[in-house]
Amino acid sequence: GAGVSQSPSNKVTEKGKDVELRCDPISGHTALYWYRQSLGQGLEFLIYFQGNSAPDKSGLPSDRFSAERTGGSVSTLTIQRTQQEDSAVYLCASSLRGVQETQYFGPGTRLLVL
Amino acid sequence: SQQGEEDPQALSIQEGENATMNCSYKTSINNLQWYRQNSGRGLVHLILIRSNEREKHSGRLRVTLDTSKKSSSLLITASRAADTASYFCATDPLRNTPLVFGKGTRLSVIA
Numbered sequence: 249g250a251g252v253s254q255s256p257s258n259k260v261t262e263k264g265k266d267v268e269l270r271c272d273p274i275s276g277h278t279a280l281y282w283y284r285q286s287l288g289q290g291l292e293f294l295i296y297f298q299g300n301s302a303p304d305k306s307g308l309p310s311d312r313f314s315a316e317r318t319g320g321s322v323s324t325l326t327i328q329r330t331q332q333e334d335s336a337v338y339l340c341a342s343s344l345r346g347v348q349e350t351q352y353f354g355p356g357t358r359l360l361v362l
Numbered sequence: 363s364q365q366g367e368e369d370p371q372a373l374s375i376q377e378g379e380n381a382t383m384n385c386s387y388k389t390s391i392n393n394l395q396w397y398r399q400n401s402g403r404g405l406v407h408l409i410l411i412r413s414n415e416r417e418k419h420s421g422r423l424r425v426t427l428d429t430s431k432k433s434s435s436l437l438i439t440a441s442r443a444a445d446t447a448s449y450f451c452a453t454d455p456l457r458n459t460p461l462v463f464g465k466g467t468r469l470s471v472i473a
Contacts, residue, residue, distance in 0.1 A: 252404070281460060281461075283463075289465060290450060290463045290464055290465035291405075291450070291463040293460050293461075293462065304460065306459075307460075337403070339404060339405070341405075347454055347459065347460050348392050348393060348454050350407045350410060351405075351407065351452075351461065353397075353404035353405045353406070354404050355404045356403050
């Protein structure tokens, strides 16, 4: 079946603009994760959705970052008033039930804020 | 702070040699996973080892886990140029928080 997909693949924006990044998880996966990866660095956890539970937002770096997951499937990560330091690859992953399982990653969205 | 830390940060070997990467972590875990990343894009899951396991094999991969030392190693035998990638360990702390990834080891296999 289809894997995790993300769109757009690349996004160039100007400082101060808002951006929306989309993630389509694997069908039937109840857990969805967003990570950020700066150049040459490891993955920084941003937010985690599990079923109908309140999301774990503990990794969001500021109130300019928000995410939602509609209908337990597609998720959108929104960054408002983008800053140059937001430039990174944003990775989405899903797993069947929860954090103790294998995560399946999308190809990522490479964001460049000029 | 990082839960998992890989060592070395970078490793360069000749094709056919074995590559060993290490991961250390700080708190008790349910399991430890290794992932591979090509060209800064999505990660691919390689292997999961549970806290009650000591060693696990998958093809040319061998993973060990020493919970007393809070460390794990990933061995790739008979390396190939296609193994060139970054390798990350990820831990699942017992408090059931999301996986915490280390900064990775960048492996270069020279043909």
